[in-house]
Amino acid sequence: xxxxxxxxxxxxxxLAAALLCGCSDNSASSGGSxxxxxxxxxxSSSTSTDGSVSAPESSSTESSTESSxxxxTESSTESPxxxxTESSTESSxxxxTESSTESSDNTSANExxxxxxxxxxxxxxxxxxxxxxxxxxxxxxxxxGMSTHGIAWFPSFVSMETFKYxxxxxxxxxxxxxMYTHENNGYCAGGDKxxxxxxxxxxxxxxxxxxxxxxxxxxVLNEQNPLTYKDEALKFFEEIxxxxxxxxxxxxxxxxEPNGSGSWNDVTAYANxxxxxxxxxxxxxxxxxxxxxxSQDIDQAMNSPLSFDNIMYALHFYAATHTDWLRSxxxxxxxxxxxxxxxxxxxxxxxxxxxxDTNQSEQWKTLIDKYNTSYMCWNLANKNESxxxxxxxxxxxxxxxxxxxxxxxxxxxxxxxxxxxx
Numbered sequence: 001x002x003x004x005x006x007x008x009x010x011x012x013x014x015l016a017a018a019l020l021c022g023c024s025d026n027s028a029s030s031g032g033s034x035x036x037x038x039x040x041x042x043x044s045s046s047t048s049t050d051g052s053v054s055a056p057e058s059s060s061t062e063s064s065t066e067s068s069x070x071x072x073t074e075s076s077t078e079s080p081x082x083x084x085t086e087s088s089t090e091s092s093x094x095x096x097t098e099s100s101t102e103s104s105d106n107t108s109a110n111e112x113x114x115x116x117x118x119x120x121x122x123x124x125x126x127x128x129x130x131x132x133x134x135x136x137x138x139x140x141x142x143x144x145g146m147s148t149h150g151i152a153w154f155p156s157f158v159s160m161e162t163f164k165y166x167x168x169x170x171x172x173x174x175x176x177x178x179m180y181t182h183e184n185n186g187y188c189a190g191g192d193k194x195x196x197x198x199x200x201x202x203x204x205x206x207x208x209x210x211x212x213x214x215x216x217x218x219x220v221l222n223e224q225n226p227l228t229y230k231d232e233a234l235k236f237f238e239e240i241x242x243x244x245x246x247x248x249x250x251x252x253x254x255x256x257e258p259n260g261s262g263s264w265n266d267v268t269a270y271a272n273x274x275x276x277x278x279x280x281x282x283x284x285x286x287x288x289x290x291x292x293x294x295s296q297d298i299d300q301a302m303n304s305p306l307s308f309d310n311i312m313y314a315l316h317f318y319a320a321t322h323t324d325w326l327r328s329x330x331x332x333x334x335x336x337x338x339x340x341x342x343x344x345x346x347x348x349x350x351x352x353x354x355x356x357d358t359n360q361s362e363q364w365k366t367l368i369d370k371y372n373t374s375y376m377c378w379n380l381a382n383k384n385e386s387x388x389x390x391x392x393x394x395x396x397x398x399x400x401x402x403x404x405x406x407x408x409x410x411x412x413x414x415x416x417x418x419x420x421x422x
Contacts (some may be wrong), residue, residue, distance in 0.1 A: 014109035053403050119173040125248030126213070128310045132261020133286070133374055141215055143374035145213050146415060147176035149388065150219070151199045152191060153184065156397060157380050158199050160206045165398035166380075167210050170416045176215040176253070176343060177203045177375045181223050183231050187236070192348060193332055200240070205359075208249060215343065215376065217253040220290065224260035226270040233270075234277055241281040253279055253288040253343055257295045257316060261268045264292050264300040271334040275308050288341050289316045295344070296322065299329055302338045312341040316389075318350035319364055320357035327367050342368065342375040347408045348386035352378070356386060356407045365415060377412045389413075 075111060105346045115121040124136030126143075137140040146166060151158055158177070166172045177200055180186040187196050205215035218233055219225050226233070237252065246252040254274050258267050271289050277289060287310060296317040305311075315330055334340050347361040348354045368375050382390040389409030390400060402410060 143174040145172035146175035146380040225262035252407035319360035321350040347389040
């Protein structure tokens with residue numbers, strides 16, 4: 001395996017100050033899986049030239065025909081996508097532009113820190129060995145951390161302050177950047193591409209300086225089939241993988257949750273084009289591939305795996321919806337050698353809302369611990385829903401008290417802090 005070279009980030013400290021203007025309280029469609037028999041309809045927001053997002057309404061047509069029926073957008077009642085405060089959005093936009101420009105000019109200077117006191121400093125670039133994620137020394141490695149909500153809707157949480165707090169106080173070693181491609185002015189559906197990419201670049205630089213791992217998530221959801229925006233994906237991953245070719249801490253997630261018309265054959269066809277584009281720039285990075293039915297059908301990947309190295313397959317669960325049957329599927333796949341990565345999960349139902357199911361959540365945690373599976377909790381935001389870890393009334397980017405956190409936030413904090421430091 002090619003060993004990545006290390007360097008020193010010179011940019012992120014400056015950018016952090018620009019983003020300390022407070023958290024956004026905008027509301028957008030939930031990241032929970034959607035298993036509706038009819039398509040969800042979400043109106044697009046308009047993005048201004050400074051990167052601010054106006055306030056569209058999102059609606060959901062929900063159909064519940066089986067226990068695993070799920071809704072991506074907020075169910076039944078329409079909820080406006082509240083815009084980020086002007087100062088917060090402009091600050092994000094300005095710092096993003098600065099980061100975007102400087103990153104492209106100083107790529108070699110912004111590689112991961114080799115500080116032995118950081119996660120990356122101790123473990124280096126990761127790879128896949130059988131069913132296991134392993135570090136540069138060949139030891140099993142578990143990534144754990146938070147997934148953002150849509151970064152264009154909650155940009156304030158893409159901050160050095162937040163990432164550092166999660167690393168130092170919550171014992172996390174990874175951040176997942178969820179970049180929606182379709183909903184509400186997503187990257188491929190009217191969003192400001194340069195501003196959104198700038199948020200991704202900021203997030204990578206913050207995580208890199210902190211010696212954390214970072215997942216860049218091409219967040220396929222309401223478009224269902226990853227082939228829908230394949231051409232855009234090829235351009236995006238060619239650019240991003242070239243930029244971070246020497247960053248051993250970057251992981252690519254190429255299709256969040258194929259669903260509906262998105263079959264495993266479609267995912268395979270898509271992956272067979274996207275992965276070579278990444279590999280041309282970065283031959284060794286770990287790549288996560290989503291599976292059909294909102295990343296639940298990992299058995300299809302086990303029966304017909306992709307023919308690339310360093311590939312892991314996404315499994316997503318929402319504990320109140322996905323119970324013994326999906327845990328049995330995961331256990332069967334992992335025990336048969338399939339490398340599984342839980343790149344998104346929640347403790348509520350699959351709409352991203354509803355009551356927290358502590359019993360089912362703990363059963364999932366037992367299985368995670370059994371196989372040392374990496375897991376990323378949905379979501380790092382202050383949206384008014386069960387799966388957001390921060391209460392809507394909270395404007396803090398760090399230092400959250402029990403009163404600032406929702407129930408899931410308090411539980412996931414205990415999960416993270418209860419893990420041994422590695």
